[in-house]
Amino acid sequence: MTEKKKAVVLLSGGIDSSTALAIARKEGFEPYVMSFNYGQRHVREIESARKIAESMHVSRMIVLDLDLRKIGGSALTDEFMVPKNRPEQEIAQGIPVTYVPARNTIFLSYALGWAEVLGSHDIFIGVNALDYSGYPDCRPEFIQAFQNVANLATKDGVEGRYFTIHTPLIHMTKAEIIKTGKALGVDFSLTHSCYDPSPDGRACGSCDSCLIRRKGFREAGIPDPAHYAV
Amino acid sequence: MTEKKKAVVLLSGGIDSSTALAIARKEGFEPYVMSFNYGQRHVREIESARKIAESMHVSRMIVLDLDLRKIGGSALTDEFMVPKNRPEQEIAQGIPVTYVPARNTIFLSYALGWAEVLGSHDIFIGVNALDYSGYPDCRPEFIQAFQNVANLATKDGVEGRYFTIHTPLIHMTKAEIIKTGKALGVDFSLTHSCYDPSPDGRACGSCDSCLIRRKGFREAGIPDPAHYAV
Numbered sequence: 529m530t531e532k533k534k535a536v537v538l539l540s541g542g543i544d545s546s547t548a549l550a551i552a553r554k555e556g557f558e559p560y561v562m563s564f565n566y567g568q569r570h571v572r573e574i575e576s577a578r579k580i581a582e583s584m585h586v587s588r589m590i591v592l593d594l595d596l597r598k599i600g601g602s603a604l605t606d607e608f609m610v611p612k613n614r615p616e617q618e619i620a621q622g623i624p625v626t627y628v629p630a631r632n633t634i635f636l637s638y639a640l641g642w643a644e645v646l647g648s649h650d651i652f653i654g655v656n657a658l659d660y661s662g663y664p665d666c667r668p669e670f671i672q673a674f675q676n677v678a679n680l681a682t683k684d685g686v687e688g689r690y691f692t693i694h695t696p697l698i699h700m701t702k703a704e705i706i707k708t709g710k711a712l713g714v715d716f717s718l719t720h721s722c723y724d725p726s727p728d729g730r731a732c733g734s735c736d737s738c739l740i741r742r743k744g745f746r747e748a749g750i751p752d753p754a755h756y757a758v
Numbered sequence: 759m760t761e762k763k764k765a766v767v768l769l770s771g772g773i774d775s776s777t778a779l780a781i782a783r784k785e786g787f788e789p790y791v792m793s794f795n796y797g798q799r800h801v802r803e804i805e806s807a808r809k810i811a812e813s814m815h816v817s818r819m820i821v822l823d824l825d826l827r828k829i830g831g832s833a834l835t836d837e838f839m840v841p842k843n844r845p846e847q848e849i850a851q852g853i854p855v856t857y858v859p860a861r862n863t864i865f866l867s868y869a870l871g872w873a874e875v876l877g878s879h880d881i882f883i884g885v886n887a888l889d890y891s892g893y894p895d896c897r898p899e900f901i902q903a904f905q906n907v908a909n910l911a912t913k914d915g916v917e918g919r920y921f922t923i924h925t926p927l928i929h930m931t932k933a934e935i936i937k938t939g940k941a942l943g944v945d946f947s948l949t950h951s952c953y954d955p956s957p958d959g960r961a962c963g964s965c966d967s968c969l970i971r972r973k974g975f976r977e978a979g980i981p982d983p984a985h986y987a988v
Contacts, residue, residue: 590828598820599868601875623913630871633911637867638829641860645831670910677907680900681863683853 532558534648535694536639539563539589541576541720543741544654544697547709549584551696552652554712560646561589562639566631567597572729576720583715592638601629610724612734616743619736623662626723626736632665633674636693640678643691649684652694658701671695702744710750717753730757762788764878765924766869769793769819771806771950773971774884774927777939779814781926782882784942790876791819792869796858797827802959806950813945822868831859840954842964846973849966853892856953856966862895863904866923870908873921879914882924888931901925932974940980947983960987 535557539545552559563577574591581589610626632655639651655666664670675693679685697705709716721741722731731738733756745752765787769775782789793807804821811819840856862885869881885896894900905923909915927935939946951971952961961968963986975982 592825592828593823595822596871598822599872599875601871623916627913628871629874629913630867630911633870633907634864634867637860637864640863641826641831641858642829644859645829664913664916665911667910670907673903673907673910677863677900677903680897680903681860681895683857683859683894686853686894 532556533650534558534560534646535650535652536560536562536643536646536648537652538635538639538654539577539581540654541573541580542654542737543702543709543716543719543721543744544656544705545577546580546654546714546716546719547705547712548652548654548694548696549580549586550709550712550714552694553584557650557652559584559586559652560642560648561586562642563589563591564594564635564638565591566594566628570720570723570725572725573720576718579718580715583718590642594634596628596631596634599629610732610735612732614736614739616739619662619739621662623664624736627663630665632663632670636674636678640682640691644682644684649689649691650694651691652696654697655695656697656700656702656705658699668695668698671698701747702740703747706744706748706750710748719754721754726757730755732756733758762786763880764788764790764876765880765882766790766792766873766876766878767882768865768869768884769807769811770884771803771810772884772967773932773939773946773949773951773974774886774935775807776810776884776944776946776949777935777942778882778884778924778926779810779816780939780942780944782924783814787880787882789814789816789882790872790878791816792872793819793821794824794865794868795821796824796861800950800953800955802955803950806948809948810945813948820872824864826858826861826864829859840962840965842962844966844969846969849892849969851892853894854966857893860895862893862900866904866908870912870921874912874914879919879921880924881908881921882926884927885925886927886930886932886935888929898925898928901928931977932970933977936974936978936980940978949984951984956987960985962986963988
C-alpha cells in the first residue's frame with residue numbers, strides 16, 4: 529500500500545472549509561488540519577472545527593493562537609458592531625467591516641510553514657470568489673500570487689519541489705458548495721457560520737455570514753441544520 | 759508641519775534590522791516597530807530590539823507571540839544543534855538547519871496587516887541577499903512576489919493604495935551594512951546576533967550568525983562591541 533500524499537487543510541469550522549476538507553480527502557490526500565484562534569468574536573467556530581475534523585477522522589489537527597487583536601482593524605476582532613440584515617446587493621458590493629487585514633495571507637503563511645515541515649506540497653483553502661462577501665484575499669489572483677510566494681520563499685520551492693494552493697470552491701456558488709459537501713457526507717449540523725453568535729451558541733441569523741448561509745441552503749433545497757436565535 | 763508618513767519596520771534586534779530602522783527614519787518615515795517572539799532559542803534578541811527601538815525614539819512597538827514551535831522544523835526553534843565553526847564556503851552554500859520554514863512570509867504578513875490598519879503603505883525589512891546565509895526568503899524575487907501578494911490581498915491594494923516593501927540592505931555586504939548603520943548612529947552594542955548565546959547572554963562566537971557578524975566588523979574596520987564567550 530502506498531502512503532497517501534499529505535495535504536494541509538485550513539479549517540475554520542464553517543461550510544466552505546469543511547467542504548474543502550471533504551474534497552481533499554476524496555482526492556486521496558491525508559489531511560493535516562490547521563485552525564486558528566485569532567481573537568475572533570466567533571471563537572465557537574474552533575469547537576466546530578474540532579468536531580468536523582473528528583467526524584472526518586483527521587489524524588492530526590493543530591490550533592494556533594494568533595494575536596490579531598494587537599493589530600486590530602476589524603469588526604471580527606475588535607469591539608465594533610457586526611452589521612445586520614444588509615440587503616443582498618450591499619453584501620455583494622465593497623469590502624465589509626468584518627474584513628480582517630491580511631488574514632488569509634497570514635493563514636496561508638502558517639500553512640506553508642507547516643506543509644514544508646511535513647513534507648507536504650499541497651494546501652487546501654476554502655475560499656470562494658463568487659459568494660465571497662467582498663474579501664480581496666479570496667480572489668483567484670491573490671491565490672495565484674501567494675502560490676508564487678510559496679515557491680520562492682521556501683527551501684522546497686528553491687529545490688524544485690513546488691507547492692500547490694488548492695481552491696476547489698473558488699468558482700462555486702454557496703448552493704453548489706452545500707450540495708457538494710452534502711454529497712461527500714459533511715455533517716453541516718457541526719458547522720458554524722455566524723459572526724456574532726448569542727452566548728448560548730445560537731446563530732444571529734442576520735449578519736452577512738448568516739444571510740449568505742441561509743440563502744445557500746434555500747437555493748440548494750436542503751434544510752439548514754443551524755440553530756438561529758431569530 | 760506635515761505629518762510624517764508611517765512605516766512598519768520589522769526589527770529582530772540584530773545588525774541588519776537595526777540599520778534598516780535607522781534608514782527608515784533617515785528617509786523621513788515615522789517608524790512603527792514590530793518584533794516577534796517565535797520560540798527562538800535566542801529570545802534575548804527581543805530585549806535587544808526593545809533597547810534599539812528605545813534608543814531610536816520609536817513611538818510605538820508591538821511584540822507578537824507566534825507559536826512556530828508547534829510547526830517545528832528548525833534548529834532555531836527546536837532542540838537540535840546549532841552548527842558551529844562552519845567554513846565560510848560552507849556557510850555561503852545551501853540552506854542551513856537554522857532556516858525557519860516560511861518565517862519571513864509570516865513576518866511580512868503580520869506587517870502587512872498592521873500597516874493596513876495604521877494607514878501605512880511602507881514596510882521595511884532588513885533582508886540581505888549577499889551575506890544572506892542561504893535563506894530563500896531573503897532574495898529580491900521573494901520580496902517582489904510578496905509585494906504583489908500585498909497589493910492583491912488587501913482593501914488598500916484593491917482600491918489603488920499600493921504597498922512597498924523596502925529592502926534597503928538587500929544588495930549590501932555585511933561590512934557595508936555595518937558602516938551604514940554606524941554612520942546613522944546605530945548603537946551596535948545593543949544588537950544581538952548569536953543563534954546560541956550562553957545563559958549569561960554572551961554570544962557563542964562560532965555559529966553562522968556570529969561568524970558572519972565578526973567577519974563584517976573586521977572588513978568594515980570597526981571594533982565589534984559584542985561580548986563573545988570564546
